[in-house]
Amino acid sequence: MRSDVLIIGGGIQGCATAYQLALRGVSVTVLEKDWVSRHASGVNAGGVRLLGRHLSEVELSKASMALWPDLDDELDADTGFSCRSLINIAADETDMEILHGRQQQMHQRGLHHEVIIDQKELRERLPHVADFCVGGVVSETDGYAIPYKTTLAFRNAAARQGARFVEGVTATGIRKVGDSWLVSSEDAEFEGEYLINCAGAWADKIAVMIGDNVPLSYSAPMLMITTRMPHFATPVVGAVSRPLSFKQFENGTVLIGGGAKGFADRDANRTRLDYAKLAGGAKNAIDFFPIMKSASINRMWAGLEAYMPDNLPVIGKAVNADKAFHVFGFSAHGFQMGPIVGQVMADLVTEGSSSFDLQAFRIDRFERKVL
Amino acid sequence: MQTSFDIAIIGAGPAGMSAAITAAETGASVVVLDDKPKAGGQIYRNVADSPLQDPNLLGEDYLQGKALLERFENSPVERIQGATVWHLGDNGEVLFSKDQQTCSLTARELMLSCGAMERPFPIPGWHLPGVMSAGSAQVMLKSDALVMDGAIFAGTGPLLYLIVAQYLRLGVKVKALVDTTSKSGYIQAASHFGGALSGLPMIQKGLTLLAEIKRAGVPVYRFAESLSVQGEEKVTALQFNCGKQQHLLETEHLFLHQGVIPNLNMTRSLGLEHRWCEQQLCWKPDLNEWGQSSIDSISVAGDCSGIVGADGSQMMGKMVALNQLYRLGLIDREQRDQQAVSSRKQLSRLNSFRRFIDTLYRPIDQHRIPSQADTVICRCEEQNLEQLQQGFAQGARGPNELKGLTRCGMGPCQGRQCGHTVSELLAQWRGERVEEVGYYRLRSPMRLLNLTELSRFNRISAANPPEKKVLAGERR
Numbered sequence: 001m002r003s004d005v006l007i008i009g010g011g012i013q014g015c016a017t018a019y020q021l022a023l024r025g026v027s028v029t030v031l032e033k034d035w036v037s038r039h040a041s042g043v044n045a046g047g048v049r050l051l052g053r054h055l056s057e058v059e060l061s062k063a064s065m066a067l068w069p070d071l072d073d074e075l076d077a078d079t080g081f082s083c084r085s086l087i088n089i090a091a092d093e094t095d096m097e098i099l100h101g102r103q104q105q106m107h108q109r110g111l112h113h114e115v116i117i118d119q120k121e122l123r124e125r126l127p128h129v130a131d132f133c134v135g136g137v138v139s140e141t142d143g144y145a146i147p148y149k150t151t152l153a154f155r156n157a158a159a160r161q162g163a164r165f166v167e168g169v170t171a172t173g174i175r176k177v178g179d180s181w182l183v184s185s186e187d188a189e190f191e192g193e194y195l196i197n198c199a200g201a202w203a204d205k206i207a208v209m210i211g212d213n214v215p216l217s218y219s220a221p222m223l224m225i226t227t228r229m230p231h232f233a234t235p236v237v238g239a240v241s242r243p244l245s246f247k248q249f250e251n252g253t254v255l256i257g258g259g260a261k262g263f264a265d266r267d268a269n270r271t272r273l274d275y276a277k278l279a280g281g282a283k284n285a286i287d288f289f290p291i292m293k294s295a296s297i298n299r300m301w302a303g304l305e306a307y308m309p310d311n312l313p314v315i316g317k318a319v320n321a322d323k324a325f326h327v328f329g330f331s332a333h334g335f336q337m338g339p340i341v342g343q344v345m346a347d348l349v350t351e352g353s354s355s356f357d358l359q360a361f362r363i364d365r366f367e368r369k370v371l
Numbered sequence: 372m373q374t375s376f377d378i379a380i381i382g383a384g385p386a387g388m389s390a391a392i393t394a395a396e397t398g399a400s401v402v403v404l405d406d407k408p409k410a411g412g413q414i415y416r417n418v419a420d421s422p423l424q425d426p427n428l429l430g431e432d433y434l435q436g437k438a439l440l441e442r443f444e445n446s447p448v449e450r451i452q453g454a455t456v457w458h459l460g461d462n463g464e465v466l467f468s469k470d471q472q473t474c475s476l477t478a479r480e481l482m483l484s485c486g487a488m489e490r491p492f493p494i495p496g497w498h499l500p501g502v503m504s505a506g507s508a509q510v511m512l513k514s515d516a517l518v519m520d521g522a523i524f525a526g527t528g529p530l531l532y533l534i535v536a537q538y539l540r541l542g543v544k545v546k547a548l549v550d551t552t553s554k555s556g557y558i559q560a561a562s563h564f565g566g567a568l569s570g571l572p573m574i575q576k577g578l579t580l581l582a583e584i585k586r587a588g589v590p591v592y593r594f595a596e597s598l599s600v601q602g603e604e605k606v607t608a609l610q611f612n613c614g615k616q617q618h619l620l621e622t623e624h625l626f627l628h629q630g631v632i633p634n635l636n637m638t639r640s641l642g643l644e645h646r647w648c649e650q651q652l653c654w655k656p657d658l659n660e661w662g663q664s665s666i667d668s669i670s671v672a673g674d675c676s677g678i679v680g681a682d683g684s685q686m687m688g689k690m691v692a693l694n695q696l697y698r699l700g701l702i703d704r705e706q707r708d709q710q711a712v713s714s715r716k717q718l719s720r721l722n723s724f725r726r727f728i729d730t731l732y733r734p735i736d737q738h739r740i741p742s743q744a745d746t747v748i749c750r751c752e753e754q755n756l757e758q759l760q761q762g763f764a765q766g767a768r769g770p771n772e773l774k775g776l777t778r779c780g781m782g783p784c785q786g787r788q789c790g791h792t793v794s795e796l797l798a799q800w801r802g803e804r805v806e807e808v809g810y811y812r813l814r815s816p817m818r819l820l821n822l823t824e825l826s827r828f829n830r831i832s833a834a835n836p837p838e839k840k841v842l843a844g845e846r847r
């Protein structure tokens with residue numbers, strides 16, 4: 001069966017792209033080797049974050065943030081999105097200096113969504129924060145959503161528009177014959193005019209089959225969640241220079257992240273946790289919020305995530321093939337960008353270009369010109 | 372204390388104790404970690420220091436455990452009681468909490484003997500306060516000499532009769548026994564009678580218990596179906612049908628029981644292969660004839676391998692230990708095979724009797740697979756049947772997807788209370804076999820873990836366990 005577009009990878013980028021294309025009347029087939037939202041898209045921390053974005057990501061992230069509040073209506077589903085604000089805490093004056101430096105850069109570009117707050121305001125917003133914390137920076141639009149629900153919401157909305165999802169199918173071979181991309185699996189072949197690689201931690205393999213090399217690595221960022229606690233934190237919390245990240249959900253459970261990585265075995269679809277590193281995360285959480293001392297950890301886990309050397313994603317056209325695109329390598333901060341990335345990809349396919357500057361996300365940005 | 376061992380055994384019930392004795396006899400270095408203050412497991416809980424004036428009332432089978440316990444306590448084994456194992460690695464790493472501290476050790480071979488748990492009884496109202504499991508009635512009795520007067524006991528299985536009889540011997544009033552053992556159970560079981568003959572003394576025991584209950588004047592309702600617990604804030608009554616007759620018995624205390632299933636959280640967190648057992652209606656780790664799992668260095672014995680009972684556990688513990696000794700090079704193949712002969716024989720005899728029990732006391736479908744929309748499935752996250760059906764309709768076809776969508780199984784019990792129900796429900800909805808549906812993907816920590824305790828853990832200093840124990844014997 002032939003579709004206009006074949007998408008490889010049923011994570012949030014693949015599902016959002018499928019949705020946007022289907023909306024425009026394009027026929028889409030999504031091939032997923034496990035099941036939709038099985039990996040990073042389904043088990044990440046759910047952060048919907050504009051704060052602290054790399055400068056080349058800010059415009060995309062801002063545009064995506066504008067979509068989040070209406071996403072439930074748009075997709076006719078419950079993504080669990082909650083706008084809570086996000087505060088990155090400054091632990092000392094050095095952190096404050098870093099914040100002021102960043103603010104200068106942002107203001108020069110006319111960006112004013114990150115606002116520095118002093119110690120007094122920090123305590124008003126986070127009454128349980130430790131005494132040593134001197135201030136921070138806040139982005140009011142930020143919050144969280146439930147990753148599995150969000151990804152599934154895109155998938156279901158896409159399916160309602162006619163997109164086809166084929167799960168449990170691994171792409172083992174990719175060829176271009178005439179005007180067609182032919183993607184074969186163990187017992188089937190799929191055909192499309194366009195091909196989009198949204199394969200996350202496996203995207204380098206797909207890229208190679210398309211004809212593009214990419215220095216992707218993969219890892220297993222770890223998370224832990226507590227049992228229900230009395231409500232003590234409304235904003236989502238991060239730290240300027242320490243690996244701390246947590247959010248308290250409406251039901252009282254607290255999700256603790258911070259980017260510590262476990263070990264990934266991507267061929268076996270498995271991750272292994274590094275408990276000593278998780279212990280470090282536990283210590284940070286308690287240091288910043290002493291109320292966490294008595295918390296009970298209910299679950300710990302990790303997802304398989306793709307990283308690029310500069311922690312920026314690949315978004316754009318393939319270099320060595322026509323009518324092929326790449327969207328992957330979000331380096332543990334792609335969830336928030338899902339909604340806008342879908343639009344960008346649909347633009348690239350149907351219009352041939354995007355209104356966003358995608359220079360920083362080229363797949364060949366690591367190619368060395370001269371040896 | 373040393374921090375690396377030949378064999379680490381998790382759980383000091385009949386399987387764990389007997390494995391430890393066998394392994395230590397041959398000179399292996401053995402550590403046994405158990406989460407209770409005293410060894411003995413559920414079955415022999417507090418057998419050496421019962422709070423009851425006359426522990427004989429608990430029955431002969433219970434007291435039998437004393438001898439095993441004594442042998443265990445006299446063998447040259449490192450015993451760590453009160454240790455909550457919260458992580459096992461496929462590399463032989465064991466992380467456990469003791470006295471609010473995380474400790475670690477490693478072993479060449481792991482043996483899991485973490486026992487059974489009671490099968491969930493997901494009927495309308497089973498989550499109400501005042502409803503407990505018959506097993507918890509036994510725990511209260513064995514460890515604190517606590518009883519509930521005027522309670523109803525409902526369900527099926529030998530343990531149910533046993534606890535009622537134990538109550539009666541202690542002079543506690545029992546309001547009724549509502550027996551859900553089905554007629555078809557009796558009919559099917561009759562066809563297994565050949566197997567049962569070998570366990571005739573055990574059948575005798577069951578019959579004696581039932582006769583004892585009837586003699587004491589406790590109303591016994593047989594072939595009960597469609598159980599439903601009544602009450603708003605707490606249980607007020609139990610409703611059920613016997614044939615066409617509907618009954619409503621008022622009570623403030625209801626004990627439910629419909630058999631036991633393996634305690635899966637450790638074997639699942641380790642990622643061992645499991646298969647669905649139609650005879651026992653439960654998941655079991657996939658094991659070879661020596662209890663070895665899909666990871667060679669990890670073996671499973673006793674009820675957490677599939678329900679084999681206390682005696683069967685003891686046999687299995689010994690066999691697993693012999694195989695691990697062989698793997699460690701401490702005995703040769705011939706010694707292993709020869710020393711296992713009598714245990715294997717007894718185990719196979721017990722297993723044919725087990726088939727009879729499993730068939731007779733098979734919990735009926737309607738008490739395992741709920742059909743009423745408001746029946747709670749996941750007690751931790753308060754998810755009922757209707758909410759799960761909605762999740763399924765939204766596209767969550769497997770247990771993990773359903774968990775992601777509805778939070779069913781995400782709470783502190785890690786799916787112990789809903790996992791089997793969810794597997795069976797999804798199989799029904801998908802029209803497929805339970806085997807194809809699968810189970811939750813579980814993770815460490817296997818038990819709730821205090822954040823402060825974890826924050827103090829680091830690999831280097833955590834190698835010092837909290838207390839030094841004097842070994843009872845020589846170590847090689």
